Amino acid sequence: MTQHLADATAGTESAADRSTADRPGWWRDAVIYQVYPRSFADGNGDGMGDLEGVRARLPYLRDLGVDAVWLSPFYASPQADAGYDVSDYRAIDPMFGTLLDADALIRDAHELGLRIIVDLVPNHSSDQHEWFKRALKEGPGSALRDRYHFRPGKGTDGELPPNDWESIFGGPAWTRTTNPDGTPGDWYLHLFAPEQPDFNWEHPAVADEFRSILRFWLDMGTDGFRVDVAHGLVKAEGLPDIGGDGEQLKLLGNDVMPFFDQDGVHEIYRSWRRILDEYPGDRIAVAEAWTPTVERTAHYVRPDELHQAFNFQYLGTHWDAAELREVIDTSLGAMRPVGAPATWVLSNHDVTRHATRFANPAGLGTQLREAGDRALGLRRARAATLLMLALPGSAYLYQGEELGLPDVTDLPDEVRQDPSFWRASGQDGFRDGCRVPLPWTTEGSSYGFGTGGSWLPQPSTWGALSVEAQTGDPDSTLELYRSALAVRREQPALGAGDAVAWLDAPEGVLAFRRAGSFVCTANTTGEAVRIPRPGRPLLASAEPVADGAEDAAEVELPADSTVWWAV
Template sequence: MTAPTTTTTGATSADILHTARPDAEWWRRAVIYQIYPRSWADSNADGIGDLPGITARLPYLKTLGVDAIWLSPFYPSPQADAGYDVADYRDVDPIFGTLADADQLIATSHELNLKVIVDLVPNHTSDEHAWFRAALAAGPGSRERGRYMFREGTGADGALPPNNWQSVFGGPAWTRVTEADGRPGQWYLHLFDVKQPDLNWHDQQVRDEFDDVLRFWLDRGADGFRVDVAHGLIKAEGLPDWAGPLNMLDLKDDGKPPMWDQDQVHEIYRHWRGVLDSYGGGDDSSRAMCAEAWVQPADRAAMYVRPDEFQQAFNFEFMQTPWEAAALRSSIADSYQANDEVGAPTTWVLSNHDVVRHASRLGLPVGNPRPNGIGADDPQPDAALGLRRARAATMLMLALPGGAYIYQGEELGLPEHTGLPDDARQDPTFARTGGAELGRDGCRIPMPWVKDAPTHGFGPGGDPWLPQPGEYADLAVDQQDGVTGSTLELYRTLLWVRREFDLGEGGLRELDFGPDVVAYEIQARRTATVLVNLGAKPIVLPANSAILVASQPGISDELPPDCAVWLTPRA
């Protein structure tokens, strides 16, 4: 065995990164669990998860220790993009249930003291939305077309798109329509799938409509909204060409894409904040919004969480930070500096329905770009290393003051499905790129609840909408429940300690345990220290501390590589 590294601590007041916010609003400290409805629990054996299935499994989340749930879209939809192509914002798709089922889910959640965050998709609708059908029928120049981004084409007879924009899902971002008289007509913008036409947020009808949608769900008891593509509602004047990266986190010196992060978007969210605030205040009763805003640098992202806009914004830069101590420290420090300047919490996340699960992502070589899906013919993650690092990364995330989001199944250590057959893939990215991008299906696989039950307990029978890999059987809830050292019990312990110590409301001081260790003291109702060893050698733990939680069983005097501990001063 390699000799352990001796640690030293040299923290001073200059190392304080964040000051405590005791008695803060619930959303400043909440741990929120993302449910992907199609893949959570199937109550009727059709292979697709539904709202009654979610309601039946809510006690599991209560025992896990989360504060709220976020539901990915369950609206009526042709499901071209798994529900993010919304045909009606005020109803429930029959595959998920009914409005009465949604009401029951919200009521049951509240009985369990779980808040409910609803997904809102304002950048685009489905092409089967009544508005878009009316736009096609009404023709160029009409009030109906004004709700969307219709433009005349360029080139001879308008046969070329209005600009060179590409879709996030691959291929051109413009599609030409056939007019009522049968002639080729205008083009409409769709930054995502062809069946997801972008709305025109300069149109007052659009703004009024979403005011009403917000109130519809707030009146039904929703505690807030996660806002899809929050950085994309306003496009630059004149729609100039753009040839740079579409993911703003990939930008270097390329400038700012004209379809993202335009200043006028903040007018919309200031107005929405007023709508939410009109539904009551107070620490526990306030309604909240979380921005899905892929924006950098940190101070630019922090504009979305100024006091009169969003309460939260996902920290995607942290999520994409490589497994390197210096990079993590820098990401965390930059995040607190930017968010604290506007009085906002930092909202941490490691996985969601759009990215490779972190139990697999962290098993890939450090420094490689994050893949958009992993296939059977791709280099495979080191499963054991990935899970080991994932558990340590989660311990870091849940120790940090602020809010945090957990993606369904990560508490089981679920990996990406890297052997998914191509004929099973449903993400439009796979089809639009001709298979060059595998897409997001691998992180959306149905939950395993019971090892030896049909579909591992996901439903009472029938094939699930995406096949489950073999390794999910041994990771099922019933195989980890009550088992010391399991990933599920680790999460339960972390969430219990986080709540007991009020870590989400604490202050943060950086500690010096050497270049390969990420270390912080959390100054909360009770003081705790988190250490994460990203080096190649074990480190000696401080003798005056007791271990509260360890990411791996058997840790005592030394912290091995790719492991983490929470410590507290010895009495």
């Protein structure tokens, strides 16, 4: 459909001229690209991605057409959980570079018209954080223990955990300490790995420290924060038992938990919003908040709290027209009363890529062990992306989805680094599959990722999916993304508003009008479906078919496809 795209984008500015830097409320309709630094690009040839590699590839992201880049953690860390165990929030881990590298990256991004969002991890620290190390060394009675959740155990000799909470990574959410004299000591809480002790946000020193951390990175020029486990900071008073049936806890579910989505988190975010508003340029924060309902998610984006919250209910929806329409309506309806934009996402570093998720039967969850039907998954993923980018609000892309990358489901056990893989049942333990380093070139030991190989092995098919292989191919997934983002920029009303106008459509097909003269149709069925022609096709994940003349009254939508129309 390149001829239609050329018509739609004729006369637009160059990518460098399309900066959102001076546009108020830029985040309300922004397309934000997640970079997982260790797997994006390796600048020094050690097999691990780094800030130098990201900086060198910023022009690629500008030309892709995104508005901002979210960087997963690059802080000093023992890397027990890929950097989400932070030992120093004001330092860069040497594997990624230095503070000077971070400064240069932020400056270069701004010159290219890109904003930079950094990950913030406030629910827990590393067990190598200075506070926690001193708390262990000083033993019971240390004032620093109050900054975490230390508790005596139950049982005759305190040999049992303080309550029945389970770690998201599997096993008990408590680990027992050893006192300085060698005797068994208190237990500490960790909702994730034992190397990630949870902060006690009831302690004023914790709140003070994170307000300082916010200012440190805002002063560095960052444009905002993605808040990790934003729903987990406050625990229910008394840390009560759950009394569950012993099943492994899931991040996304309808259960109300005493350690997630407590009302007390909102006062924390009100204090953060006041800091963000002190800085020029619309600095933002987006919540990773796994909540039971979209309505609960909306609480995080009230006018005096955070700006965005990931829509995980949408991410978990099957490729089904009725389900999609329901979650779209529910999401838009929940955000409307608080005046916040919906925030759409299909993939990230914690879940199976949607090109693989949609390749498998519905109902298997967001962590899969099977490759599934690769052709079907890619066809649906391309269609799902066009559907998402046609919705009002902001959209997040995960690195490599623009290449149509699948999860790597056959990684040998010995190379896996996901901590939950080694703990029974925890989060299913297969997150490494979506974290395999990107292919940039058709050949080479790591397909252009770097000169020193890659920290996770890449499949032999990676070269055919590389940026080099797909650039210039009008049928490639990369060019589809570039085209979609170009159309979205040319028609800014696409991301604006808080509603869609649904149109009549056959069963299994979604059709809605946006921006007055734009229509999106998505056929979620496995068969071609005929519909009245909505207008002139702008872009399609698979070409619609017309009988006879191009202006025929009806067209046929291919199976599992999305088409954008100008009417």
